[in-house]
Amino acid sequence: MTLILSTYSKKEFCRLVKTTGLNVKIGPFNIKLTSNVPTFLDNFYFLYSDCAIVGDDQYIDFHICLKPPSIVRRWYRPQVNFFINEFRPFKPLPIDQTMAFFEWGLNWTIAQQALQYLIIHSAVVEKEGKAIILPGMPGAGKSTLCAALVHHGWRLLSDEQALISQDATEIVPLARPINLKNQSIEVIKEFCPDAKFGQIFAQTSKGDICHVKPPVSAIEQIAVNAQPFAIVFPSYEHGLDQTKLTTMAKGETLIELINHCFNYTILGLDGFKRLSTLVENSQCFSLSYSDLNSAISTLDELY
Amino acid sequence: MTIYPAYHKRLKFRPDIAMLYHSFDDGVVLFDPDTSNTTLYHTIVLWLLELTATDEFEQEQVLNRLIDDYKNDDPMELSQLLDRTLNSLMKLGFVQRI
Numbered sequence: 001m002t003l004i005l006s007t008y009s010k011k012e013f014c015r016l017v018k019t020t021g022l023n024v025k026i027g028p029f030n031i032k033l034t035s036n037v038p039t040f041l042d043n044f045y046f047l048y049s050d051c052a053i054v055g056d057d058q059y060i061d062f063h064i065c066l067k068p069p070s071i072v073r074r075w076y077r078p079q080v081n082f083f084i085n086e087f088r089p090f091k092p093l094p095i096d097q098t099m100a101f102f103e104w105g106l107n108w109t110i111a112q113q114a115l116q117y118l119i120i121h122s123a124v125v126e127k128e129g130k131a132i133i134l135p136g137m138p139g140a141g142k143s144t145l146c147a148a149l150v151h152h153g154w155r156l157l158s159d160e161q162a163l164i165s166q167d168a169t170e171i172v173p174l175a176r177p178i179n180l181k182n183q184s185i186e187v188i189k190e191f192c193p194d195a196k197f198g199q200i201f202a203q204t205s206k207g208d209i210c211h212v213k214p215p216v217s218a219i220e221q222i223a224v225n226a227q228p229f230a231i232v233f234p235s236y237e238h239g240l241d242q243t244k245l246t247t248m249a250k251g252e253t254l255i256e257l258i259n260h261c262f263n264y265t266i267l268g269l270d271g272f273k274r275l276s277t278l279v280e281n282s283q284c285f286s287l288s289y290s291d292l293n294s295a296i297s298t299l300d301e302l303y
Numbered sequence: 304m305t306i307y308p309a310y311h312k313r314l315k316f317r318p319d320i321a322m323l324y325h326s327f328d329d330g331v332v333l334f335d336p337d338t339s340n341t342t343l344y345h346t347i348v349l350w351l352l353e354l355t356a357t358d359e360f361e362q363e364q365v366l367n368r369l370i371d372d373y374k375n376d377d378p379m380e381l382s383q384l385l386d387r388t389l390n391s392l393m394k395l396g397f398v399q400r401i
Contacts, residue, residue, distance in 0.1 A: 249329030251343045258341055265339040269322065272334040272341060276325035 006049040014041045021063075023054035027174030027222060028163070029110070030054045035066040037080055039199075040098035047099075047177045047198050047211055050219040062109055066098055084109045100201045100209050103179060107160055110174075111262035117172065118164040118274045119262040124157035124171055125149045127303060130229030131171045133162050133282070135260040138206070141236030141289070144184040147212050148292045149299070151192035156218040157226060161262070168277035170225040175218035177211035185210045191292050230283040230302055231257065240290040243298045253284040312362045313401050314389065320356055320397060324348070335395055342395065347388055359401060362389060 005013065005024060016022045018041075021034040026048070035041060054060075065083040069092050079092035082105040089108065093101045111119055122135035123146035136142035143159055150156040156175045163172040177198065180188055185208065188195060196213040231253055232245075248256075254275060258264055264271040283302070289295035317323075324333045331348040334341050350372070355365065366385055370378045392398040 250327035251330040251332050254325070254327070254332050255341065255343050268339060269334065269336050271339075272323075272325075276332065279327070280325070 003053040004049070005045070005051050005053055007053070010042075010045050013045050014038075017041055017044075021065075023056065023058065023060060024048060025052040025054050025222070026106070026176060027158075028172050029061040029114070030058050031106075032060045032063045034064070035098075037066055037068070037095060037098045039096065040066055040080075040102065043099040043198050043211075044102070046196075047213050050214070050216050052222075062106075062113070064102070064106065064109070066102060068095065097201050097204050099198065099211065100204055100206075103177065103211070106176075110161060114163070115263060115266060116166065118168070118264070118267060118271055118278075120162040120164065120257065121160070121260045121262060122162045123159050123178075124162045124173075124226075125154040126157050126171075126226040127154050129226055130303070131157055131226035132230045132232055132299060132302070133171070133228065134232055134234050135162075135257060136234055137260075139181075140234055141184070142234050143178055143180055144187060144236065145234050145289070145292070145295055147178045147180060147184075147188045147195065148191055149296060150178070150215055150218065151195050152296050155221060155226075156214050164228075164274055164278060165225070166274070168274040169227065169281070171228055172225055173218070173222050175214040175222055177213060180210050180212060182207045187292075188212065228278055228282045230285065231279065232284075232299070233286045234295070235286065235288050237288050237290055240288055243291065243294040244286075244288040245298050246286045246288075248284040248286055250279050250284055254279045312389070313359055314355075314362060314393075314398050315359045315401050316352065316356050316398055317396065320352065323397070324352065333392075333395070333397055335397075337396075340395065342391075344391075345384065345388060347384055348392070351388070362386075 017033055018036045021032045023030055023032050063085050066080055069079055069081050078095040080095045080098045080101060081088055081092045082090055082101050120135055122133050123142045124131050124133050125146060134142045134146060146159050157171055158174040159176060159178040161174055163174055165172060198211040200208055200210045202208050257275060324331055326349045330343045330346055332341060332343050366382055369381050369385060373381055389398060
């Protein structure tokens, strides 16, 4: 039987993370987490409560530690550092942004180190075993659309990174909290009353940020891969009368998709082959929307 | 009299080209493994590859064949398209002058 994080009381969870560290399975990765930042521990316990706990005999992909830089910085303008395998890749951030720092740091770590996957900056949702990849630059509305979809019958595979398998025939789930920014926080609070929201982190470098807890069903099916079915570039356009789904040519899609890949150049020819196969086997569209109900219906009609 | 800008170049695709391209309906995508640059080309490149991928070829010869195969298109435009494409392919090292 799989042990999940919420099996531990919050007190016990905090004790373990502060002392020995706790091994948590996030998507296909085993992460050893250590931290002594109380607000972060509260947020993590809430957002990742359905994730599996991994035994010490398992291989650990990433050792992540979040802790204040010095005794002085615990009291004067307190800050926090992010360590990955004892390496500190970033400058410290204010301590009240620790949860957001963890999410950004983990994104960076996966993009840098998980070279077994071709990684695309995109949300991924699934229905009937078939996945839709939603790549988009920050602000395109992919997380908003993703949050709306996963609370209306779709499975969350990822909000931020599509992990493409070696033969490009499967997408590996990486269900983590959905990262909403600024106005989209209120939009999703209204549109998805069942969604569970974490704390709002105000005035980060990306504006106000709030994480939506991944649905339990997404975590329960974390080991179930999905087949690529469509690539849809979403674009939120305020005041648009009608949702527009436009077919995109595949060559053009491939070139556009390269701009959204984290490790395409590192993978070289292998990355090109994977991306070509992915595009070849997927329907390709751009989606302009302003109304979430209409956007969801449009994507439903693809099936 | 030749009215097209054909330069009698003897040319050859780089030998590993078969690994470096993927063709779609709207064009051919070529990948440069040295720089990871990826470029979308006109479908004429697929036509060229099918004809000459493993052999040396002469630009004028290929042009005549192209004009023959695409009878409905303006020969001058085809000539210019071929010239532009080959220049670009040569610049990126996919086609070499021999």
